[in-house]
Amino acid sequence: MRRANAKGRPVDDLASRYFESDMRRVRAHEPPEGLVESGRRSPERPLIPDGLLRAFAAAVCAGSIAFLPGLMRGDTPLREAVARALREKTYQQYVPNLERMMTIIRDSFERKETI
Amino acid sequence: MEHIPSGLSIVRSLSGSQRAREECLRGLWRDLYPRLAVFIRSFDRRNEAEVEDLAQEIMEKIFKNIDSYKPKYGFSTWAFAIARHHCIDRSRRRRTEPDTVSLWDVPGPSLPSHGSTPENAFLANETDARVAFFMETLDPDLRQLAFLRFHQRLGYREISRIMGAPVGTIKFRVFRFRKMLLAHLEGENA
Numbered sequence: 001m002r003r004a005n006a007k008g009r010p011v012d013d014l015a016s017r018y019f020e021s022d023m024r025r026v027r028a029h030e031p032p033e034g035l036v037e038s039g040r041r042s043p044e045r046p047l048i049p050d051g052l053l054r055a056f057a058a059a060v061c062a063g064s065i066a067f068l069p070g071l072m073r074g075d076t077p078l079r080e081a082v083a084r085a086l087r088e089k090t091y092q093q094y095v096p097n098l099e100r101m102m103t104i105i106r107d108s109f110e111r112k113e114t115i
Numbered sequence: 116m117e118h119i120p121s122g123l124s125i126v127r128s129l130s131g132s133q134r135a136r137e138e139c140l141r142g143l144w145r146d147l148y149p150r151l152a153v154f155i156r157s158f159d160r161r162n163e164a165e166v167e168d169l170a171q172e173i174m175e176k177i178f179k180n181i182d183s184y185k186p187k188y189g190f191s192t193w194a195f196a197i198a199r200h201h202c203i204d205r206s207r208r209r210r211t212e213p214d215t216v217s218l219w220d221v222p223g224p225s226l227p228s229h230g231s232t233p234e235n236a237f238l239a240n241e242t243d244a245r246v247a248f249f250m251e252t253l254d255p256d257l258r259q260l261a262f263l264r265f266h267q268r269l270g271y272r273e274i275s276r277i278m279g280a281p282v283g284t285i286k287f288r289v290f291r292f293r294k295m296l297l298a299h300l301e302g303e304n305a
Contacts, residue, residue, distance in 0.1 A: 011300070012264075012265045012293070014242065014243070014246045014296065014300075015246065015265040015266070015296065016265040017243060018246050019153055019157070019262050019265070019266035021243070021247075022156060023149050023153045023266075026149040026152040026153065027163075027167075029171075030144075031174070032175075035175060036137050036140045036178075037137060
């Protein structure tokens with residue numbers, strides 16, 4: 001097998017070429033809608049699917065908090081949003097107001113989305 | 116390689132008309148986004164979707180704070196410093212979170228390799244493949260430093276600001292990087 005002549009090539013150039021190759025793999029992206037105009041991204045998709053949000057809110061309202069970690073395993077931002085809603089400790093007064101709990105969680109999640 | 120406009124010209128464009136500002140921000144996005152993506156990947160070996168998300172978050176942060184930018188520092192220095200802090204912050208949070216898969220992270224179809232992709236062509240070169248192996252196993256800080264120094268060609272002082280380490284430390288790390296890479300390549304050739 002042919003041996004590469006490392007000494008003949010400055011290591012700086014080799015390192016640079018490695019990153020250059022990585023950069024070629026980066027896909028071109030346009031700025032998200034709203035970012036250039038207002039400095040903020042417009043939501044591109046529903047932040048939380050309604051059915052899922054309803055399931056979480058129902059679990060919170062029913063006091064089935066023990067199930068939440070399992071339910072939320074798939075989505076970290078949503079888990080954080082629900083955790084924040086729980087931390088507010090206001091949920092008890094809304095039980096069993098499911099719609100209100102959904103609003104709390106959705107609002108909390110959207111606040112998180114605003115960097 | 117494209118170049119980010121000077122800090123002063125950025126500030127002038129931003130304080131001009133709304134149209135000039137938007138054009139400036141679009142230009143910055145085009146120039147900066149790919150650099151940030153590679154910078155992020157240098158720090159933390161995330162998958163492509165995570166890198167894109169993180170790069171967008173950082174760009175948003177940069178745009179949000181752009182009016183606080185002072186041209187006494189290079190724009191790249193300022194932007195990479197924001198990116199590094201964001202990466203560190205995310206990395207810390209990630210360590211405290213269980214390993215999860217996002218609900219939105221639907222795996223796409225995997226396409227067969229035809230052996231003629233730029234990546235394969237790159238790996239076909241023996242030395243480059245060895246460099247890639249070395250880089251993959253490198254300490255993230257050192258890899259990020261190598262990106263800033265050898266690819267972005269930033270000065271020691273600028274890197275020192277971005278990495279939050281003294282200039283002397285940065286110089287020593289660059290020296291150590293060169294020595295390690297050379298030793299790795301020579302070891303392979305022995």
